[in-house]
Amino acid sequence: MEKKRFIKDRKKEETLVLAVGFGLLLLLLLIYHFMDKDKNEVRKGTGDQVKTARVVANGDILYHDILYTSARKSDGSYDFNPYFEYAKEWISKADLAIGDFEGTISADFPLGGYPLFNAPPAAAQSMKDTGYDVVDLAHNHILDSQLSGALNTVKTFNDLGLDTIGIYKKNRAKEGILIKTVNGIKIAILGYAYGYNGMEANLTKKERAAHLSNLNQKKIKAELKEAEKKADVTIVMPQMGTEYALEPTGEQKTLYHKMVKWGADVIFGGHPHVAEPSETLKKDGEKKFIIYSMGNFISNQSYENLQNYWTERGLLMDVTFEKKAGKTAIKTVKAHPTMVWSWGKGEVGAEGYEYKDYRVLILEDFIKGGKYRHKLDDAMKAKADTAYREMTDLVDLKW
Numbered sequence: 001m002e003k004k005r006f007i008k009d010r011k012k013e014e015t016l017v018l019a020v021g022f023g024l025l026l027l028l029l030l031i032y033h034f035m036d037k038d039k040n041e042v043r044k045g046t047g048d049q050v051k052t053a054r055v056v057a058n059g060d061i062l063y064h065d066i067l068y069t070s071a072r073k074s075d076g077s078y079d080f081n082p083y084f085e086y087a088k089e090w091i092s093k094a095d096l097a098i099g100d101f102e103g104t105i106s107a108d109f110p111l112g113g114y115p116l117f118n119a120p121p122a123a124a125q126s127m128k129d130t131g132y133d134v135v136d137l138a139h140n141h142i143l144d145s146q147l148s149g150a151l152n153t154v155k156t157f158n159d160l161g162l163d164t165i166g167i168y169k170k171n172r173a174k175e176g177i178l179i180k181t182v183n184g185i186k187i188a189i190l191g192y193a194y195g196y197n198g199m200e201a202n203l204t205k206k207e208r209a210a211h212l213s214n215l216n217q218k219k220i221k222a223e224l225k226e227a228e229k230k231a232d233v234t235i236v237m238p239q240m241g242t243e244y245a246l247e248p249t250g251e252q253k254t255l256y257h258k259m260v261k262w263g264a265d266v267i268f269g270g271h272p273h274v275a276e277p278s279e280t281l282k283k284d285g286e287k288k289f290i291i292y293s294m295g296n297f298i299s300n301q302s303y304e305n306l307q308n309y310w311t312e313r314g315l316l317m318d319v320t321f322e323k324k325a326g327k328t329a330i331k332t333v334k335a336h337p338t339m340v341w342s343w344g345k346g347e348v349g350a351e352g353y354e355y356k357d358y359r360v361l362i363l364e365d366f367i368k369g370g371k372y373r374h375k376l377d378d379a380m381k382a383k384a385d386t387a388y389r390e391m392t393d394l395v396d397l398k399w
Contacts, residue, residue, distance in 0.1 A: 053182040057098040059294030065113035070355040080126035092131030106149035138166025138191030143199035166191035188227035194240035228263035232328035239271040248292035274310040337391035
């Protein structure tokens with residue numbers, strides 16, 4: 001009798017152990033299922049997450065002769081980095097920075113400012129050190145050192161790891177357009193020049209077609225259509241308009257609107273050496289943006305030289321793109337007024353003029369409440385305040 005009871009109890013224990021084991025196994029399977037589900041949801045969320053890319057761009061980096069002679073050191077080398085001391089943090093912190101270098105870099109020609117701009121290679125190095133990623137070479141001075149100088153300018157920047165637009169190395173028809181992938185967003189960047197100060201006459205027809213990026217509307221339309229297919233957004237940097245005019249011409253307005261129609265999302269205009277107003281427009285329900293001219297970023301076109309305050313002012317444009325659910329749009333647009341601050345060094349060079357020091361000021365840092373306000377004397381504070389106010393009014397940004 002005891003033996004039967006023992007056997008019966010043993011079977012109950014075994015059944016209980018099996019039940020508990022099965023329950024634990026079922027629990028583990030359920031835990032694994034939900035953990036795997038969570039992982040899948042995380043992976044799915046990562047693919048659908050919102051992506052952003054902040055792009056900054058500025059107008060003319062224009063090295064008149066006094067800018068490079070003043071940057072020359074005792075050993076004969078050049079250092080332009082101090083000129084961008086206050087701009088560097090703005091440019092380097094962007095996801096993509098585009099600068100307009102108006103000139104050439106060629107050892108085969110003498111250094112020079114107006115009318116034939118040719119700067120030392122250190123000018124390119126300073127743009128690299130400041131944080132630029134792309135250099136716009138679509139401008140009327142790019143042939144100042146002939147075609148060889150233009151191609152050497154491209155090479156100089158490319159060797160430093162900076163991309164260029166506006167001049168093609170071998171064949172415009174085959175090289176394609178520049179597309180930068182920034183935080184998962186494909187950004188096409190194109191540049192076009194209205195002309196080349198007659199220097200294009202030194203090129204053959206074949207060379208002009210192969211290397212230059214002019215305002216041929218048929219080609220522009222085709223390239224913008226190509227960019228629209230290959231990239232998420234397209235930035236265009238056209239150079240045209242009337243020098244020193246604070247309003248765009250009818251031609252600018254007409255062509256820039258066509259560019260938007262053909263696929264441009266943002267247009268950063270240049271050439272007038274002064275800033276011009278902005279415009280926000282809609283295409284297929286989405287906002288697009290035009291700044292007709294960003295003005296000068298650094299040059300020697302000061303008020304003292306030209307009796308024109310606008311030529312010593314410019315813009316650092318600041319655009320953020322947002323991509324979600326496979327669609328990319330402009331999220332924010334800002335225009336940061338800039339100004340060139342220069343002062344004499346107290347040293348007269350062999351050229352017969354006093355050397356100067358230069359700084360590009362992002363005026364938000366120098367107006368009341370700005371972190372560098374204390375760097376200015378009272379006269380410069382008043383000048384910075386006026387420049388910021390008048391530039392803001394001129395640009396009239398409505399986003």
